[in-house]
Amino acid sequence: xxxxxxxxxxxxxxxxxxxxxxxxxxxxxxxxxxxxxxxxxxxxxxxxxxxxxxxxxxxxxxxxxxxxxxxxxxxxxxxxxxxxxxxxxxxxxxxxxxxxxxxxxxxxxxxxxxxxxxxxxxxxxxxxxxxxxxxxxxxxxxxxxxxxxxxxxxxxxxxxxxxxxxxxxxxxxxxxxxxxxxxxxxxxxxxxxxxxxxxxxxxxxxxxxxxxxxxxxxxxxxxxxxxxxxxxxxxxxxxxxxxxxxxxxxxxxxxxxxxxxxxxxxxxxxxxxxxxxxxxxxxxxxxxxxxxxxxxxxxxxxxxxxxxxxxxxxxxxxxxxxxxxxxxxxxxxxxxxxxxxxxxxxxxxxxxxxxxxxxxxxxxxxxxxxxxxxxxxxxxxxxxxxxxxxxxxxxxxxxxx
Ligand SMILES: *Cc1c(COP(=O)(O)O)cnc(C)c1O
Numbered sequence: 001x002x003x004x005x006x007x008x009x010x011x012x013x014x015x016x017x018x019x020x021x022x023x024x025x026x027x028x029x030x031x032x033x034x035x036x037x038x039x040x041x042x043x044x045x046x047x048x049x050x051x052x053x054x055x056x057x058x059x060x061x062x063x064x065x066x067x068x069x070x071x072x073x074x075x076x077x078x079x080x081x082x083x084x085x086x087x088x089x090x091x092x093x094x095x096x097x098x099x100x101x102x103x104x105x106x107x108x109x110x111x112x113x114x115x116x117x118x119x120x121x122x123x124x125x126x127x128x129x130x131x132x133x134x135x136x137x138x139x140x141x142x143x144x145x146x147x148x149x150x151x152x153x154x155x156x157x158x159x160x161x162x163x164x165x166x167x168x169x170x171x172x173x174x175x176x177x178x179x180x181x182x183x184x185x186x187x188x189x190x191x192x193x194x195x196x197x198x199x200x201x202x203x204x205x206x207x208x209x210x211x212x213x214x215x216x217x218x219x220x221x222x223x224x225x226x227x228x229x230x231x232x233x234x235x236x237x238x239x240x241x242x243x244x245x246x247x248x249x250x251x252x253x254x255x256x257x258x259x260x261x262x263x264x265x266x267x268x269x270x271x272x273x274x275x276x277x278x279x280x281x282x283x284x285x286x287x288x289x290x291x292x293x294x295x296x297x298x299x300x301x302x303x304x305x306x307x308x309x310x311x312x313x314x315x316x317x318x319x320x321x322x323x324x325x326x327x328x329x330x331x332x333x334x335x336x337x338x339x340x341x342x343x344x345x346x347x348x349x350x351x352x353x354x355x356x357x358x359x360x361x362x363x364x365x366x367x368x369x370x371x372x373x374x375x376x377x378x379x380x381x382x383x384x385x386x387x388x389x390x391x392x393x394x395x396x397x398x399x400x401x
Pocket of ligand 1 (some may be wrong): 063209
């Protein structure tokens with residue numbers, strides 16, 4: 001193996017330049033720091049970038065998902081189909097609204113929601129009641145699905161949308177990894193009813209914390225905006241501006257999920273750079289692909305060519321026969337000064353979901369097989385080719401025993 005590097009290579013690091021610094025300072029000096037002109041400019045720019053009719057900014061990707069679930073009216077008695085292989089937010093937002101997260105299987109190549117499995121699952125899980133409507137064992141009706149576009153690659157949307165039509169399901173896209181990703185020429189988030197993005201610190205572009213919703217329907221966009229701002233009627237953010245009115249009726253049970261103009265200051269410039277960031281991510285992924293090929297004990301999350309891949313993660317999976325397991329590999333990489341991640345501990349493995357929804361290990365074998373060996377390698381735009389070569393050398397060396 002190459003000699004030990006002296007500095008720590010993190011799993012991820014955001015890239016900022018003088019543009020972000022200048023914009024934040026101007027925002028602070030403008031006297032308007034929370035939702036205002038910069039957030040609205042950012043929403044317009046994001047909508048234009050995606051080709052979306054509407055975009056609503058919020059304070060995290062989780063908030064975006066929460067608003068989507070709330071705005072679609074999902075609640076008690078509703079089942080929402082969610083892949084278990086995701087960040088816990090995708091399921092938590094469903095449970096918060098009183099609906100049931102029904103955890104689903106992924107396919108073994110791209111690690112996204114498996115439509116073949118899903119159809120079989122729906123057909124076995126739900127029975128027809130006296131009125132001819134589908135009902136699950138806990139009494140819930142299937143109402144929606146939240147496919148996750150894992151690592152920046154689209155879930156298999158054509159057959160998933162087919163199932164959504166067949167069973168009358170709403171579709172929320174968890175596009176947290178996907179600024180810049182497409183499916184059949186359309187930006188992700190525009191295929192279902194609503195798409196949710198995250199601008200968390202390690203995502204393809206960041207506002208430190210932040211999120212965005214996109215949708216095609218004006219009424220839905222209005223509802224998302226109202227729900228995200230205390231349930232106050234439209235344009236409530238202007239109430240402290242010149243000409244703003246004191247009369248602000250609350251028309252919905254709302255949340256406080258709006259984006260600040262400080263965050264939007266970052267977002268405006270990150271968005272302008274994100275295509276370049278993603279290009280660099282794809283170059284690094286290609287280096288990894290080539291450097292890690294031919295290893296018998298290692299699988300890689302595959303790019304199945306479903307569209308433009310934003311390459312949020314470079315995810316690998318150690319096979320059961322590998323000379324060291326995932327925990328040992330992560331520890332050994334840390335000793336080599338390499339930061340690695342796990343994406344994700346499946347939702348059905350977390351104690352809360354086992355205790356409250358009856359899930360257990362053994363429920364979703366493909367998800368568990370991937371999880372047991374899964375590691376995410378460092379990937380961020382400012383990483384050098386040499387950094388990637390060092391990681392490859394370390395992984396190969398460690399797998400050689
Ligand atoms: C990051 C992420 C979220 C949540 O986004 P936050 O901005 O951290 O709240 C949701 N789903 C997935 C798949 C994510 O990766």
